[in-house]
Amino acid sequence: MKTIAILVVLVAALGLGGYAYIQAGLYDVSAAGPRGGLLDDIAERVSDRSVEHHAEGIQAPPLGDPAQLKTGVAHYQEMCVTCHGAPGVERSEIGAGLNPGPPNLVRSARHMSPAEVYWIVKNGVRMTGMPAFGPTHDEAALWAITALVKQLPDLSPEQYQALAKSAGPAEEHEEDHGGAPAAARAGH
Numbered sequence: 001m002k003t004i005a006i007l008v009v010l011v012a013a014l015g016l017g018g019y020a021y022i023q024a025g026l027y028d029v030s031a032a033g034p035r036g037g038l039l040d041d042i043a044e045r046v047s048d049r050s051v052e053h054h055a056e057g058i059q060a061p062p063l064g065d066p067a068q069l070k071t072g073v074a075h076y077q078e079m080c081v082t083c084h085g086a087p088g089v090e091r092s093e094i095g096a097g098l099n100p101g102p103p104n105l106v107r108s109a110r111h112m113s114p115a116e117v118y119w120i121v122k123n124g125v126r127m128t129g130m131p132a133f134g135p136t137h138d139e140a141a142l143w144a145i146t147a148l149v150k151q152l153p154d155l156s157p158e159q160y161q162a163l164a165k166s167a168g169p170a171e172e173h174e175e176d177h178g179g180a181p182a183a184a185r186a187g188h
Contacts, residue, residue: 075170
C-alpha cells in the first residue's frame with residue numbers, strides 16, 4: 001500500500017512539474033530552436049504510432065502505372081518537393097527552416113506502407129507543417145501522389161527529372177482522374 005502511495009505522489013509531482021514548465025513558457029517553440037530532445041522524440045513516436053494505427057485497414061489500389069506516376073509527380077512537384085526534396089533535388093529554404101524537419105522521402109518512404117503514405121498525404125500531420133491534401137484532392141490524386149512517393153527511393157535523379165518533365169503541371173492531370181479542377185474543388 002505504501003508503494004502505491006509513493007507512486008501516486010511521484011506521478012502527481014511529475015504532472016505538477018510539467019504543468020509548471022508549460023506555464024512558465026520554458027519550452028522553446030521557435031522553429032529556429034534546437035532540434036531533438038525528449039519531447040521531440042515523444043512527438044515522433046506518437047506520430048508514428050498514430051499513422052500506423054489510422055492506416056490499418058486501408059487497402060491500396062494497384063499503384064505505379066505510368067499515367068498514375070505522371071499525375072503523382074505533377075502534384076508532388078507542385079506541393080511536396082519544396083519541403084521533402086526528390087531524387088537529385090534538395091529541399092528548399094522553406095523545408096530547411098521547418099522544425100521538426102520534413103522527412104527525406106527518398107530515404108524514409110521505403111519504410112512506410114502505401115496505406116501509411118496515403119493516410120499522411122490525405123490527413124497531414126498536426127504541428128509539423130505537413131498539410132492535409134484530402135480536402136483539396138480526390139482519391140485518385142491522393143493515390144497518385146502515394147504511388148510516386150513509394151517510387152522515390154527507386155528513382156535516380158535522371159529518372160525523376162525525366163518523369164517530372166514529361167508530367168507537366170498538375171492542372172493538366174485534373175481530368176485524368178475524374179476530379180474537378182482544383183479551383184472548383186476549393187470553391188473558387
